[in-house]
Amino acid sequence: MTADLSRAALETGEVLVVERLGGGLLELVARLPHLAATAMPGTFVQLRCGERTTPLLRRPFSVAWTQDDTCGFVFEAVGAGTRLLSELQPGDRLDTLGPLGHGFTVVNGGPVVCVSGGLGCAPFPLLINALRRRGVEDILVLNGARTATRLYPAERFARPAVPVVAEATDDGTRGHHGRVTDLLGPALASHPTALYACGPNPMLGAVMRTLLESGADLPPTLEASLEAPMGCGFGTCLGCALPVRAEDGSSAWRLCCTDGPVMPMRDVDWEGLSALPGADVA
Amino acid sequence: MTDDGFTPVDLGRGLTLPNPVGLASGTAGYGFELDQLIDINRLGALYTKGTTVRARDGNPPPRVAETDGGMLNSIGLQNPGVDAVAAGYAPRWRGWAIPIIVNVAGGSIDDYVHCATVLEPVAEVAGIELNISCPNIAEGLDFGRDPLAAGRLVAAVRRVTERCVIVKLSPNVTDIAAVARAVEDAGADAVSAVNTYIGRKIHRASGRSVLPLGTGGLSGPAIQPLALAAVAAVCDAVHIPVIGVGGIVGAASARDFLIVGACAVQVGTATFVNPETALQVLDGLRG
Numbered sequence: 304m305t306a307d308l309s310r311a312a313l314e315t316g317e318v319l320v321v322e323r324l325g326g327g328l329l330e331l332v333a334r335l336p337h338l339a340a341t342a343m344p345g346t347f348v349q350l351r352c353g354e355r356t357t358p359l360l361r362r363p364f365s366v367a368w369t370q371d372d373t374c375g376f377v378f379e380a381v382g383a384g385t386r387l388l389s390e391l392q393p394g395d396r397l398d399t400l401g402p403l404g405h406g407f408t409v410v411n412g413g414p415v416v417c418v419s420g421g422l423g424c425a426p427f428p429l430l431i432n433a434l435r436r437r438g439v440e441d442i443l444v445l446n447g448a449r450t451a452t453r454l455y456p457a458e459r460f461a462r463p464a465v466p467v468v469a470e471a472t473d474d475g476t477r478g479h480h481g482r483v484t485d486l487l488g489p490a491l492a493s494h495p496t497a498l499y500a501c502g503p504n505p506m507l508g509a510v511m512r513t514l515l516e517s518g519a520d521l522p523p524t525l526e527a528s529l530e531a532p533m534g535c536g537f538g539t540c541l542g543c544a545l546p547v548r549a550e551d552g553s554s555a556w557r558l559c560c561t562d563g564p565v566m567p568m569r570d571v572d573w574e575g576l577s578a579l580p581g582a583d584v585a
Numbered sequence: 586m587t588d589d590g591f592t593p594v595d596l597g598r599g600l601t602l603p604n605p606v607g608l609a610s611g612t613a614g615y616g617f618e619l620d621q622l623i624d625i626n627r628l629g630a631l632y633t634k635g636t637t638v639r640a641r642d643g644n645p646p647p648r649v650a651e652t653d654g655g656m657l658n659s660i661g662l663q664n665p666g667v668d669a670v671a672a673g674y675a676p677r678w679r680g681w682a683i684p685i686i687v688n689v690a691g692g693s694i695d696d697y698v699h700c701a702t703v704l705e706p707v708a709e710v711a712g713i714e715l716n717i718s719c720p721n722i723a724e725g726l727d728f729g730r731d732p733l734a735a736g737r738l739v740a741a742v743r744r745v746t747e748r749c750v751i752v753k754l755s756p757n758v759t760d761i762a763a764v765a766r767a768v769e770d771a772g773a774d775a776v777s778a779v780n781t782y783i784g785r786k787i788h789r790a791s792g793r794s795v796l797p798l799g800t801g802g803l804s805g806p807a808i809q810p811l812a813l814a815a816v817a818a819v820c821d822a823v824h825i826p827v828i829g830v831g832g833i834v835g836a837a838s839a840r841d842f843l844i845v846g847a848c849a850v851q852v853g854t855a856t857f858v859n860p861e862t863a864l865q866v867l868d869g870l871r872g
């Protein structure tokens with residue numbers, strides 16, 4: 304099936320600010336009227352990092368939030384591309400292509416659980432905003448990170464009313480001392496209608512494993528935003544394959560950029576995915 | 586001259602491209618995505634994803650990896666198979682102004698002949714490009730490396746099609762001119778050069794190759810001078826039209842290929858970076 308790219312467009316925006324949130328987390332805000340008007344929760348944008356031929360390819364980033372004609376992106380400087388983005392100054396140009404990809408299904412009623420690992424926080428402010436516009440107020444965010452300074456600040460998940468955020472850190476510097484998946488059990492007790500997850504692929508696999516092992520009924524809407532190294536971001540290079548289970552149980556590939564990045568967690572071949580090298584390897 | 590101000594490019598057997606700038610195989614799918622992003626019908630040709638007898642799932646990930654000024658790919662010719670292209674995709678090309686050239690790949694002469702036979706009655710297919718040079722499946726490259734085998738393949742396809750046959754040459758050979766001459770002698774109407782260069786990237790933390798098969802195909806601006814040398818050698822060796830491809834990022838890097846004797850060009854990897862690159866090349870060449 305051909306992806307619907309009818310909203311996607313090239314747009315050169317103006318950087319308003321690159322804010323340092325602590326712990327290496329950065330929030331880039333840019334004036335991008337087209338993206339702000341068309342981005343749906345869970346969709347992403349391909350950002351050009353600099354104007355040279357190295358780094359060559361655009362980099363995918365979740366649209367974290369939109370407000371009027373501006374968009375926010377949350378990231379950290381992990382390699383050449385994100386380093387260049389981290390150095391952007393107010394007034395600089397930002398070359399974008401988006402919105403791209405298949406986003407979250409926004410349900411009409413709660414309770415809803417959002418599970419974030421590290422930079423997996425990125426798509427949730429936009430999602431939570433959309434849920435609230437549908438009248439969903441019972442939203443619980445489970446937010447995990449290595450250490451306290453790397454936790455996306457609770458008040459940024461939604462404004463003005465902050466949702467309930469339960470935090471976990473690997474080193475115990477804030478919230479629960481341990482993994483974000485440890486918080487899933489109590490969260491499932493509320494029988495959520497939807498559970499949305501975003502984070503590194505292995506963390507998503509751990510979420511699915513924990514859900515299955517809990518024995519609780521799986522939420523009817525159960526979706527994760529996955530990662531794969533991308534060539535194009537719009538379905539032509541076939542570079543971003545992720546393993547899913549076909550209807551007959553056999554393994555098949557789906558494209559992260561057009562079939563995803565958000566996929567039903569029931570469809571993903573988690574075993575196949577865990578056998579792959581991490582997205583950072585490319 | 587066309588409305589666009591270009592002299593049409595005659596590739597032979599009735600295939601005339603409205604202008605010299607095309608989208609390279611494997612970087613534009615079958616056109617349906619880019620049709621939503623750019624005015625695809627202004628371009629000179631669409632060379633489709635490599636198409637095989639049966640559908641192929643493609644290689645395990647990671648399938649792409651960036652390098653300085655380029656990228657490696659190991660897609661493994663994921664495609665829906667020639668029957669699905671002929672029956673399902675071709676009707677969707679009806680009415681498109683851009684000539685559609687179906688890139689065909691295979692592991693044996695029979696495979697290529699079968700694909701050409703299936704495509705022969707399909708009105709929307711303007712020509713075929715024989716990919717004898719894919720570095721990501723073992724068999725196809727052998728045709729690209731051996732002038733005799735390449736000649737036999739082209740002769741066999743020539744017998745089953747009246748369509749313009751373009752042969753896409755591999756740069757991973759010691760004498761690309763010899764392969765070009767062999768396919769010209771066997772009845773090819775045109776040649777395109779080059780496909781990707783075999784490359785490898787090491788994940789430094791683990792010391793392992795990033796791509797699952799070890800190597801992949803290198804494309805992008807890093808290969809432009811290499812591709813240019815190969816295309817110049819091919820232009821010197823044959824009399825049929827030569828289409829230049831490799832590392833084009835704008836009109837200047839495209840014009841280099843025309844200067845060494847190519848009559849048309851294909852834009853590949855640069856489309857990933859900016860879907861409008863081919864249109865920018867077109868406008869730049871005119872200006």
Ligand SMILES: Cc1cc2nc3c(=O)[nH]c(=O)nc-3n(C[C@H](O)[C@H](O)[C@H](O)COP(=O)(O)OP(=O)(O)OC[C@H]3O[C@@H](n4cnc5c(N)ncnc54)[C@H](O)[C@@H]3O)c2cc1C
Nearest residue numbers: 362363364365378382383384385425531532564582583585
């Ligand atoms: C759909 C999607 C949404 C994303 N959203 C965000 C976000 O909101 N915030 C954020 O910080 N990061 C996000 N990422 C990851 C982000 O794209 C990478 O961190 C970024 O590409 C790294 O680029 P670099 O040049 O700094 O690193 P390098 O290590 O130099 O990157 C080299 C190559 O690896 C790829 N790569 C590296 N890390 C990743 C990764 N984690 N996932 C996929 N490809 C990777 C790059 O695309 C590039 O081709 C997202 C990834 C995807 C697929």
Ligand SMILES: Cc1cc2nc3c(=O)[nH]c(=O)nc-3n(C[C@H](O)[C@H](O)[C@H](O)COP(=O)(O)O)c2cc1C
Nearest residue numbers: 609610611635658716779780804805831832853854
């Ligand atoms: C992701 C990708 C997939 C490709 N798939 C094919 C293919 O199926 N058949 C083919 O003949 N060439 C294929 N190519 C090669 C390109 O058509 C082109 O020859 C090569 O990339 C060099 O041009 P460029 O540097 O402009 O990309 C592919 C290239 C890339 C990057």
Ligand code: FES
Nearest residue numbers: 535536541543560
């Ligand atoms: S990144 Fe090119 S097809 Fe998904």
